[in-house]
Amino acid sequence: MKRKSICILTCLLLLTGCWDTRQFKDVKLVLSIGFDQNDDGTLTETVSIPTVKRSTDGPTSETVQVLTTEGKTPREARDHTDQMIANTFDPSKAKVILMGEELAKNSIQPIFDQFYRNPNNNLNAYIAVVDGKAEDAIRMTPSNESGVSKYISELLEGQINATHSTGENIEVLHGELLEPGIDFAVPLLSIEEEQDMLNFEGLALFHKDAYTGEFIPNHQTTLLMLLEGIRGKLASFTLKVTDEEENAIRNYLTFRVMRNKQDMKVKVENDQVTADISMKLKIRVVEYPSNHLTSKKKIKKLNKKLSELLTEQAEEIIATIQEANSDVFQIGRHVHSYHPDYWKKVKWDEEFPNITITPKVEVDIVQYGVIS
Amino acid sequence: MSQTTIKTKLSRRQYFFIIVQTEIGVGILSLPYDLHSAAKQDGWISLLIGGVLLQIVLLVIWLIAKRYPDKDFFQIQEAVFSKWIGKGVSLLYVAYFSMVAMVILLLFVRLISLWVLPQTPFWILALLMILVCLYLASGGLNTMARFYTFVSIFLVVLVAFVLYALKDTQLTFLFPILNSGWMPVIKGANEAVLSFFGFIISLVIYSKVEGSPAQRLRTIFYAHWFVVLFYLFTVLVSFTFFSPVEMSFIQEPLLYMLKSFEFVIVARLDLFFLSIWIVNVATTLTTYVYMTGLGLMDVFNTKKTAPSYMIAALLILIPPLFIGYNMERVDEFNNFVVWLGYIFSVAFLFIIYFVSLIRGSLQKGGSS
Numbered sequence: 001m002k003r004k005s006i007c008i009l010t011c012l013l014l015l016t017g018c019w020d021t022r023q024f025k026d027v028k029l030v031l032s033i034g035f036d037q038n039d040d041g042t043l044t045e046t047v048s049i050p051t052v053k054r055s056t057d058g059p060t061s062e063t064v065q066v067l068t069t070e071g072k073t074p075r076e077a078r079d080h081t082d083q084m085i086a087n088t089f090d091p092s093k094a095k096v097i098l099m100g101e102e103l104a105k106n107s108i109q110p111i112f113d114q115f116y117r118n119p120n121n122n123l124n125a126y127i128a129v130v131d132g133k134a135e136d137a138i139r140m141t142p143s144n145e146s147g148v149s150k151y152i153s154e155l156l157e158g159q160i161n162a163t164h165s166t167g168e169n170i171e172v173l174h175g176e177l178l179e180p181g182i183d184f185a186v187p188l189l190s191i192e193e194e195q196d197m198l199n200f201e202g203l204a205l206f207h208k209d210a211y212t213g214e215f216i217p218n219h220q221t222t223l224l225m226l227l228e229g230i231r232g233k234l235a236s237f238t239l240k241v242t243d244e245e246e247n248a249i250r251n252y253l254t255f256r257v258m259r260n261k262q263d264m265k266v267k268v269e270n271d272q273v274t275a276d277i278s279m280k281l282k283i284r285v286v287e288y289p290s291n292h293l294t295s296k297k298k299i300k301k302l303n304k305k306l307s308e309l310l311t312e313q314a315e316e317i318i319a320t321i322q323e324a325n326s327d328v329f330q331i332g333r334h335v336h337s338y339h340p341d342y343w344k345k346v347k348w349d350e351e352f353p354n355i356t357i358t359p360k361v362e363v364d365i366v367q368y369g370v371i372s
Numbered sequence: 373m374s375q376t377t378i379k380t381k382l383s384r385r386q387y388f389f390i391i392v393q394t395e396i397g398v399g400i401l402s403l404p405y406d407l408h409s410a411a412k413q414d415g416w417i418s419l420l421i422g423g424v425l426l427q428i429v430l431l432v433i434w435l436i437a438k439r440y441p442d443k444d445f446f447q448i449q450e451a452v453f454s455k456w457i458g459k460g461v462s463l464l465y466v467a468y469f470s471m472v473a474m475v476i477l478l479l480f481v482r483l484i485s486l487w488v489l490p491q492t493p494f495w496i497l498a499l500l501m502i503l504v505c506l507y508l509a510s511g512g513l514n515t516m517a518r519f520y521t522f523v524s525i526f527l528v529v530l531v532a533f534v535l536y537a538l539k540d541t542q543l544t545f546l547f548p549i550l551n552s553g554w555m556p557v558i559k560g561a562n563e564a565v566l567s568f569f570g571f572i573i574s575l576v577i578y579s580k581v582e583g584s585p586a587q588r589l590r591t592i593f594y595a596h597w598f599v600v601l602f603y604l605f606t607v608l609v610s611f612t613f614f615s616p617v618e619m620s621f622i623q624e625p626l627l628y629m630l631k632s633f634e635f636v637i638v639a640r641l642d643l644f645f646l647s648i649w650i651v652n653v654a655t656t657l658t659t660y661v662y663m664t665g666l667g668l669m670d671v672f673n674t675k676k677t678a679p680s681y682m683i684a685a686l687l688i689l690i691p692p693l694f695i696g697y698n699m700e701r702v703d704e705f706n707n708f709v710v711w712l713g714y715i716f717s718v719a720f721l722f723i724i725y726f727v728s729l730i731r732g733s734l735q736k737g738g739s740s
Contacts, residue, residue, distance in 0.1 A: 020489040116621075119487045122640055123632040171632035172540065179615035330544075333615075337547030 027090035031149035034134030035074065035111050036100035043103070043111075044070050045077035046135040048148050049085065064147055066139055075114050092120040095153040097127050097170065098134040098189075104204065104211035109177050115170055123171035126156045129204040129211055131190040140196055152198065156187055159200050163235035163257075164221040166228070177209045181332025181348055183325075185224070188215050205326035207349075214324035216317060223310060224317050227277055227359065228329060229262040236286065239309050241302065245290055253302070254287035258366060266334040268342045273355040275331050277314070284367035299365050306363040314359035322353045331355070381582040384591045386517035390577065390659070391595035393520040394570035396527070396602065397656030398479045401624040401649065403567050403603060404610035408619045411560030413546050416607045418557050422564025423600035429718055430571060430592055436725050437578035438585045439732070445576040445663075446670035452728045459671050466667035468709075468716045472569065473660035473688040475709045477501060478695060478702045480653045485697060487627065487646060494696045498689060505658040506685040509665060510678050513580060516662065520655055526648045527602070533645050534609050537629045541612035567603065569713045571596065573659050575721075576666070661685055 034046040046068045067084060071077030082089050097115075099108060115121045130137045142151045160167035165187045168176070176184040185203035192199050202217040203224065216224050222235050235257040245251050259282040266275045283306075292298075321328055332352065336343045382390070399406075407415030440448045446465070450458030481497045489497065508516055550557070574592045581588055610625035622628045630641040638644050664684035665677070674680065695701050 020491045119631075119642075121631075122634065124634055169632050171629075175615035175618040178617040178621070180617070182615065333544055337544040340548035340551045 022090075026087050028085055028087050029093050030089060030091045031094060031147070032096040032098065032138055032152060033091060033094055034098040034100070034130070034138040035103055036134050037103035037106060038070065042070050042072055043074060043077050044068055044135060045074060045081065046138045047081060047089070047091075048138050049089075050147055050149070062147065066148075068135055074111055090120075091115075092118075092122060094121070094125045095149055096156065097125050098130050098137055098152070099127070100130055100134040101132060101211065103134075104129045104206075105213060107209050108206075108211075109209040112170060112174070112177070116174055123174075124169040126153060126167075126187075127170060127173060128152070128156060128187040128189050131188060131201060136191055137189060137198060140191070140198070142196055142198075152189075155189075155198060155200065159187055159221075161233040162222070163225045163230065163232040164200065164218060165203060166225065166230055167232070179333065180208075181327060181334075181336050181343075182330045183207055183327045185216065185326065185328050205321060205324040205328065207324065207326045212324040212326055214320055214326070216320060220313060220317050223313055224328070226257065226260050226281070227262060227279060227314060227317070229260070231257065231260050235260070237310075238287075239306060241305050241309070242290070247289075250290040252287070252289075253285060253306070255283040255285045255306075255365070258282045258284050264329060264331075264334070266331055266338070268335065268339045271342065271345075273331070273335060273342075273351065275329070275334075275355065275357045276360065277329065277357065278360045278362070279314075280362045280364065281310075282364050282366045285365055285369060288368070303363050303365055306365075307361055310361040310363060311359055314361055318357045318359060322355075322357070325349065325353050327352050329357070331357070380514060382514065382517050382577070382580055384581060384583050384587060386521055387574075387577070387581045387588065388591050388595045388598075389521040389524050390517055391571065391574050391592065392527075392598055393524065393652065393655040394573045394659040395568055395595075395599045395656075396652055397570065398476050398483075398653050399567045400603070400606060400652070401483065401626050403563075404607045404625045405619065405623050406563040406567075407560050407607060408611065408616075410563050411556040412552065413611055413616050414550055414552075414557045415560050415563075416546075416604060416611065417550070418560030419564045419600070419604055419607055421557065421561040422568065423596070425561065426565060426568055426571065426596065427593070429721060430574070430596055431589075432721050432725050433571070433575040433578075434585070434589045434592060436721065436728065437575055437588075439728055440579070441585075442579050444579055444666065444670070445572075446667050448724070448728075450670075452724055452731065462667055462671050465716060466664055466671065468712055469660050469663045469667065470684065470687045471709050471712065473657055473664065474692050475702075475706050476653065476657050476660065477688060478692045478705070480650075480657075481692075482697060482699070482702060483624070484646075484650075487624075488643060495693055498692055501654065501657065502661070502685050502689045504654050505661045506681055508654070508658045509661040509684075510681045512677070513577065513662065516658060523651050523655065526651055529648055530645065531602075531605065533630060533641060534606060534626065536633060536641075537609055537613055540629075541609060542615075543612055545612050545615055546608075564603075565718075566710050566713060568596075568599065569717050570656060570659065572717050573663065576663055657688075661688065664688065 028049045030047045030049055032048050036044040036046070038044055046066065049065045049067065050062050051065065052062050067081055069077045069080035069084065071080050078089055099111070103111070115123065137152070138148055140148055142148060156165065159165045166185070168184065173184060176182045183206055185205050188201040188204040189198045190201045200218055202215045203221050204215045205212050222237060225231065226235060236254060238252055238254040240251050241253045242251050260279060262277070262279045264275060264277045266273065332348045335348070404415065407418055411418045436448065440451055443451060446462040449461045452458065453461055477498055480501060481494055484497055485492065508519060574595070578588065606626055610629065611619065613629045614622060614625055619625065627642045627645060630645050633641045635641070661681060661684050664687065665681040668680045668684060669675070669677065695705060
């Protein structure tokens with residue numbers, strides 16, 4: 001009896017509750033956060049907070065509250081938000097982090113420090129740059145969508161699936177922010193005010209931790225991803241293969257990438273860096289109204305044409321990234337790893353725009369649907 | 373009389389897992405970071421060097437233990453150094469073991485507080501941990517051995533988690549190899565050696581394990597290389613997952629890299645990982661509670677197990693309460709204990725061996 005009661009008392013002491021409960025009813029989960037920079041150097045933080053109201057009868061309704069606060073640091077802005085809302089602010093489930101263009105051009109590392117430092121956050125939120133102000137994007141009320149956070153994160157996921165963006169979350173970006181010789185690109189969104197929608201413009205090219213102002217437009221992002229060796233669930237291109245047809249539609253061919261193989265060779269000779277990016281695509285034609293794809297000769301000709309077109313586009317992309325000085329192919333890191341003496345000798349930032357990068361794309365039609 | 377008093381010897385498999393579970397403990401989370409801060413991306417070479425160097429120490433351990441086949445570690449001291457000096461040495465070892473246990477406790481609670489329970493006071497976490505260890509240790513060595521063997525399945529789970537991170541790794545981060553020469557790598561070997569300090573358990577319980585000396589030596593080596601490979605794996609994955617610059621910021625790379633993975637049921641893999649890791653810490657700490665308690669029993673010539681372990685547990689619990697979360701003091705104390713570790717886990721073993729050799733030859737000389 002005595003033993004038992006001691007046992008029970010100990011259990012009572014040790015097993016009841018704890019200091020660190022964080023109950024759902026006490027926090028406001030923030031799903032999307034937007035940061036903007038003001039002219040005086042302070043930050044504006046915009047958050048969207050969904051609140052689910054459960055009524056005893058009928059369906060649950062969700063209301064979304066959008067708040068904008070200012071502060072010298074993201075954390076201070078958050079404290080200001082806390083002073084306005086019921087309960088406390090909890091960004092640990094944030095899905096999307098948007099940055100206004102002005103802020104992104106400045107430096108984004110200080111914004112993200114709080115996410116990396118705090119063990120509560122899970123680091124799988126996506127980042128995007130908004131052409132304009134992040135506040136406006138979060139204040140949108142897209143019709144037919146359940147909440148702006150879900151809309152934006154699904155929009156971004158759609159781009160990943162369609163091989164338009166890398167799908168890197170803020171965890172992966174951390175290394176790329178810090179490491180010299182590695183740059184990155186994040187989705188660039190623009191606001192379409194008439195339709196109250198966002199539009200995926202392309203990939204904003206970053207150098208170190210700042211947006212360069214240059215971006216890869218959305219019709220070239222798939223090729224950039226493939227050149228980096230990344231393929232989502234779907235990768236498709238529509239290219240103009242001929243000018244001869246009268247009907248404009250007949251000039252085009254649309255195909256999907258079935259398999260991609262990419263290889264990059266970086267050489268340093270006589271203090272000159274050359275990078276050869278070669279890529280082989282096996283494709284399936286999904287739309288080609290102009291002609292039958294029966295003869296081997298025709299297919300061969302198309303293969304050649306498509307290879308040329310894509311190589312040309314790849315050259316354009318590379319010209320853009322070199323102009324932006326955004327080493328998204330991580331050539332700098334390769335040089336650092338395999339040619340450390342050269343790496344020590346030069347300043348990569350100054351070197352990268354001048355190196356020679358040669359892309360080579362080979363296309364091979366392997367399928368053309370159920371009709372020939 | 374009763375069957376409980378019959379002492380069975382440990383099997384060699386249990387011996388293997390006791391060594392493994394004692395060595396793998398609180399340090400595994402920060403090992404890649406420690407190696408990286410000393411030797412940059414060459415830290416894994418340091419680890420291998422440390423592993424090879426320790427072979428020699430393990431051989432000495434075996435040579436000592438072989439000379440006294442039915443004495444435990446503290447009884448060996450008395451046999452080697454005569455009764456009273458031996459007791460003094462044993463007492464020093466008891467102090468050392470308890471201090472290692474304190475460091476483990478401090479680091480464990482600090483990490484839990486940092487990662488999951490920021491509001492919980494120090495004493496609660498420390499008390500809960502030490503109670504578990506006390507309970508396990510007072511079950512006796514055989515119970516511990518069975519438990520350790522059983523929970524080793526968790527090591528597979530840990531490896532599986534880390535394997536999942538492999539998809540985001542880049543081998544280029546390991547290069548250039550040896551770009552800054554051998555010096556940092558050798559410095560890093562220091563960090564590597566201290567993550568193996570639990571190996572002394574192989575000497576303490578050597579006499580309680582069945583099998584011929586050669587078989588037991590083999591088990592010690594197997595266990596050692598298992599741990600080396602386990603560490604090597606975690607270090608290599610961390611080094612290729614994080615870029616070198618990023619590594620210099622991240623103190624618990626293993627946890628950090630699991631943070632961003634999300635599954636349907638488990639949203640935060642790092643917390644899952646942490647709860648399994650707690651078991652590994654508990655096994656390590658239990659071993660030290662056991663060794664401290666065993667030392668106390670041998671020094672004070674008593675057979676009362678429960679009070680000895682309780683005293684050992686109190687000895688381990690109370691000093692850390694005064695240090696608490698103070699990072700600077702924890703680090704100071706940690707460095708001090710590491711330094712002690714070199715004396716007691718490495719240097720002193722050689723002394724024991726040579727003294728026992730000299731005494732052995734003297735006795736032989738005297739009798740002939």
